[in-house]
Amino acid sequence: MSAETETTSSSDIDSVGLVETQFAELFAPPNPLTLREGTTLGPITVAYQTYGELSPEKDNAIYICHALTGDMHAAGRMEKRRKSGWWDGCIGPGKTLDTNRYFVICANVLGGCQGTTGPASINPDTGTPYGIEFPFVTVEDIVNVHSELVRHLGIERLLGVVGGSLGGMQVLQWAAKHPDQLSAAIVLASAARLSAQGIAFNAVGRRAIYADPNFKEGQFYDEGEGPRFGLALARMVAHITYLSEDSIELKFGRRLQDNDSLSHELHAETEFQIESYLHYQGKRFVERFDANSYLYLTKAMDYFELAPNPGDLSAALSKTDARFLIVSYDTDWLFTTTQSKEIVSALLSQQKHVTFSELSSPYGHDSFLIELDKLGALVEPFLQQTLATSRR
Amino acid sequence: MSAETETTSSSDIDSVGLVETQFAELFAPPNPLTLREGTTLGPITVAYQTYGELSPEKDNAIYICHALTGDMHAAGRMEKRRKSGWWDGCIGPGKTLDTNRYFVICANVLGGCQGTTGPASINPDTGTPYGIEFPFVTVEDIVNVHSELVRHLGIERLLGVVGGSLGGMQVLQWAAKHPDQLSAAIVLASAARLSAQGIAFNAVGRRAIYADPNFKEGQFYDEGEGPRFGLALARMVAHITYLSEDSIELKFGRRLQDNDSLSHELHAETEFQIESYLHYQGKRFVERFDANSYLYLTKAMDYFELAPNPGDLSAALSKTDARFLIVSYDTDWLFTTTQSKEIVSALLSQQKHVTFSELSSPYGHDSFLIELDKLGALVEPFLQQTLATSRR
Numbered sequence: 001m002s003a004e005t006e007t008t009s010s011s012d013i014d015s016v017g018l019v020e021t022q023f024a025e026l027f028a029p030p031n032p033l034t035l036r037e038g039t040t041l042g043p044i045t046v047a048y049q050t051y052g053e054l055s056p057e058k059d060n061a062i063y064i065c066h067a068l069t070g071d072m073h074a075a076g077r078m079e080k081r082r083k084s085g086w087w088d089g090c091i092g093p094g095k096t097l098d099t100n101r102y103f104v105i106c107a108n109v110l111g112g113c114q115g116t117t118g119p120a121s122i123n124p125d126t127g128t129p130y131g132i133e134f135p136f137v138t139v140e141d142i143v144n145v146h147s148e149l150v151r152h153l154g155i156e157r158l159l160g161v162v163g164g165s166l167g168g169m170q171v172l173q174w175a176a177k178h179p180d181q182l183s184a185a186i187v188l189a190s191a192a193r194l195s196a197q198g199i200a201f202n203a204v205g206r207r208a209i210y211a212d213p214n215f216k217e218g219q220f221y222d223e224g225e226g227p228r229f230g231l232a233l234a235r236m237v238a239h240i241t242y243l244s245e246d247s248i249e250l251k252f253g254r255r256l257q258d259n260d261s262l263s264h265e266l267h268a269e270t271e272f273q274i275e276s277y278l279h280y281q282g283k284r285f286v287e288r289f290d291a292n293s294y295l296y297l298t299k300a301m302d303y304f305e306l307a308p309n310p311g312d313l314s315a316a317l318s319k320t321d322a323r324f325l326i327v328s329y330d331t332d333w334l335f336t337t338t339q340s341k342e343i344v345s346a347l348l349s350q351q352k353h354v355t356f357s358e359l360s361s362p363y364g365h366d367s368f369l370i371e372l373d374k375l376g377a378l379v380e381p382f383l384q385q386t387l388a389t390s391r392r
Numbered sequence: 393m394s395a396e397t398e399t400t401s402s403s404d405i406d407s408v409g410l411v412e413t414q415f416a417e418l419f420a421p422p423n424p425l426t427l428r429e430g431t432t433l434g435p436i437t438v439a440y441q442t443y444g445e446l447s448p449e450k451d452n453a454i455y456i457c458h459a460l461t462g463d464m465h466a467a468g469r470m471e472k473r474r475k476s477g478w479w480d481g482c483i484g485p486g487k488t489l490d491t492n493r494y495f496v497i498c499a500n501v502l503g504g505c506q507g508t509t510g511p512a513s514i515n516p517d518t519g520t521p522y523g524i525e526f527p528f529v530t531v532e533d534i535v536n537v538h539s540e541l542v543r544h545l546g547i548e549r550l551l552g553v554v555g556g557s558l559g560g561m562q563v564l565q566w567a568a569k570h571p572d573q574l575s576a577a578i579v580l581a582s583a584a585r586l587s588a589q590g591i592a593f594n595a596v597g598r599r600a601i602y603a604d605p606n607f608k609e610g611q612f613y614d615e616g617e618g619p620r621f622g623l624a625l626a627r628m629v630a631h632i633t634y635l636s637e638d639s640i641e642l643k644f645g646r647r648l649q650d651n652d653s654l655s656h657e658l659h660a661e662t663e664f665q666i667e668s669y670l671h672y673q674g675k676r677f678v679e680r681f682d683a684n685s686y687l688y689l690t691k692a693m694d695y696f697e698l699a700p701n702p703g704d705l706s707a708a709l710s711k712t713d714a715r716f717l718i719v720s721y722d723t724d725w726l727f728t729t730t731q732s733k734e735i736v737s738a739l740l741s742q743q744k745h746v747t748f749s750e751l752s753s754p755y756g757h758d759s760f761l762i763e764l765d766k767l768g769a770l771v772e773p774f775l776q777q778t779l780a781t782s783r784r
Contacts, residue, residue: 208625272591
């Protein structure tokens with residue numbers, strides 16, 4: 001373990017959880033991070049987890065880029081968390097990202113709220129949380145931090161970088177700006193730029209947070225509960241966009257939550273199951289997520305644009321010799337197949353190696369978190385082929 | 393003009409506007425309105441407008457049911473309003489609903505906020521606005537009031553009832569519960585029940601209003617600005633659902649509102665044109681709409697269900713001999729073609745006269761307010777045929 005690396009305290013772990021419980025490792029880059037136009041941020045901390053063992057040749061590392069509200073806890077158990085990691089079905093011994101074979105890395109993104117420096121972190125200049133004094137963060141900044149972490153781990157070239165949604169944007173960014181650092185890029189349910197509709201929904205979410213009187217210009221950390229209502233509302237509206245119309249109809253329809261018949265009460269906010277579900281999702285979310293991080297990361301998502309014009313996308317992706325796997329889902333209306341195909345076309349015009357599949361799934365945008373068997377059937381051979389090619 | 397009818401004051405109308413300016417007529421039903429389970433509401437007032445002349449045979453009347461946030465001002469100019477009515481392109485001399493030929497009626501719905509009794513009206517028992525003490529309102533109640541207005545106007549049978557979205561729900565309800573009162577039913581961009589996704593978006597809008605500290609349990613009328621932020625937010629999210637993904641992309645894309653380049657300012661809430669547009673829509677909406685009405689009418693929309701099961705829809709529509717015209721739009725994802733086809737199937741199984749068309753339009757759910765030529769090409773001959781049949 002280098003001087004810049006330390007583990008979180010394990011003092012309060014019970015003996016039962018110990019065996020299978022991981023901690024977040026912490027990496028502190030030695031130099032401040034340079035953001036756009038010469039702004040610097042630092043010192044920063046990066047919270048990450050790894051699964052499996054790095055091969056002696058250091059050629060089996062796969063980096064996972066998490067989506068908007070994910071974090072470094074991608075698999076297995078983690079201290080103080082009841083649930084397994086967000087992609088646990090995909091990462092582990094014998095799974096798609098087989099930890100008997102691959103060394104898997106996942107870090108909380110810059111601007112996040114699960115251990116990596118973000119707006120809730122203490123600003124060393126003031127001794128108080130940054131709040132909205134935190135510098136503006138882009139997908140490029142996020143990926144630059146990931147890239148430095150990979151070098152810190154002694155890995156010159158990743159076997160692959162994988163991510164869905166905002167994670168997929170990071171993969172594309174990585175291939176464009178650090179083209180020699182990866183042999184494979186796997187982009188799931190993502191796009192080279194967010195659609196106007198996507199920006200619209202994010203704008204609504206941010207408005208909900210700003211309009212919450214407990215937002216207090218982002219300095220709510222010592223002020224009781226913070227903008228809980230606003231953040232929950234942002235999550236509710238976003239959550240609708242993650243589901244397909246069919247899946248929401250099938251799962252909830254017009255079924256009622258508690259009663260046999262409609263109450264005819266105006267105030268009944270959770271009468272239909274779908275209402276109850278959304279309210280629950282909103283409430284749960286505020287327990288684990290920082291409202292300022294939500295503002296920063298949705299802005300990063302809105303701003304992401306690998307190339308301003310579709311025609312320039314080819315040039316942006318021209319430098320890498322990574323093999324690409326692009327996957328979309330037929331019921332995903334937030335990141336559509338059309339958007340994935342735009343990436344595919346750009347890659348083909350540069351004569352890159354690219355595999356594309358539109359998977360059929362009822363689960364909309366969330367499919368990349370749910371339909372793991374279908375995804376594994378594509379990803380497993382793709383990675384094995386990449387590994388075989390790189391070892392040839 | 394009967395004892396129950398009076399016009400609003402015209403004292404402050406300038407002479408220029410006078411010629412083409414209409415007032416809302418007011419109708420006060422003589423008896424209290426009976427709501428579900430014996431609850432009564434009254435006295436109530438109904439604000440309505442008419443266009444054209446009722447024929448001596450009283451057989452040329454067409455009733456327009458407005459959508460969620462519309463009102464009786466469907467066409468022409470109205471006192472104190474800068475804009476023409478919401479369906480002005482459709483109603484007037486020589487237009488689809490030709491006022492040289494037809495007598496067109498439109499009333500603000502029960503629970504609304506433009507002259508018909510609603511939560512902002514004074515509760516005679518307390519002398520203060522009802523607020524959320526206003527009784528729960530259903531589409532059935534709304535249509536019962538319309539039905540009584542039609543009788544009050546001396547019309548035994550309407551040539552047609554027309555409406556889009558929530559207005560289309562009213563048309564279906566009318567055909568089901570007052571089957572002898574109409575010769576034609578024209579249902580645009582609507583459904584026999586709201587989808588789970590539709591309920592979800594409405595729930596988010598209501599949450600925004602409830603969470604606004606200025607909501608004050610619905611008694612905000614004397615309290616300054618009321619839940620402006622919440623209502624504006626509700627409108628923003630709803631507005632996204634009225635547009636198609638393609639139209640929003642085409643109209644706004646990722647274009648910026650004021651600057652040539654991205655500001656990298658977290659607080660820039662109206663940087664993209666789509667953001668600016670949505671914020672503007674939200675702000676404009678709160679100037680003309682009551683937050684309590686929004687709660688009541690979205691609830692009425694959620695509750696509407698002509699029949700609990702698709703199989704029962706045929707029975708619900710069995711009693712009328714009206715001719716049906718059902719229109720959906722291919723890019724409408726809030727009220728889909730599938731939902732329209734469900735109505736068509738139910739009608740066909742009852743051997744009703746039904747014409748169905750899915751119109752192609754880029755404008756999503758809003759198409760019925762925009763694509764008036766395409767609509768006219770269907771509606772005009774349909775109504776002429778109905779009139780010819782009824783006069784035969």
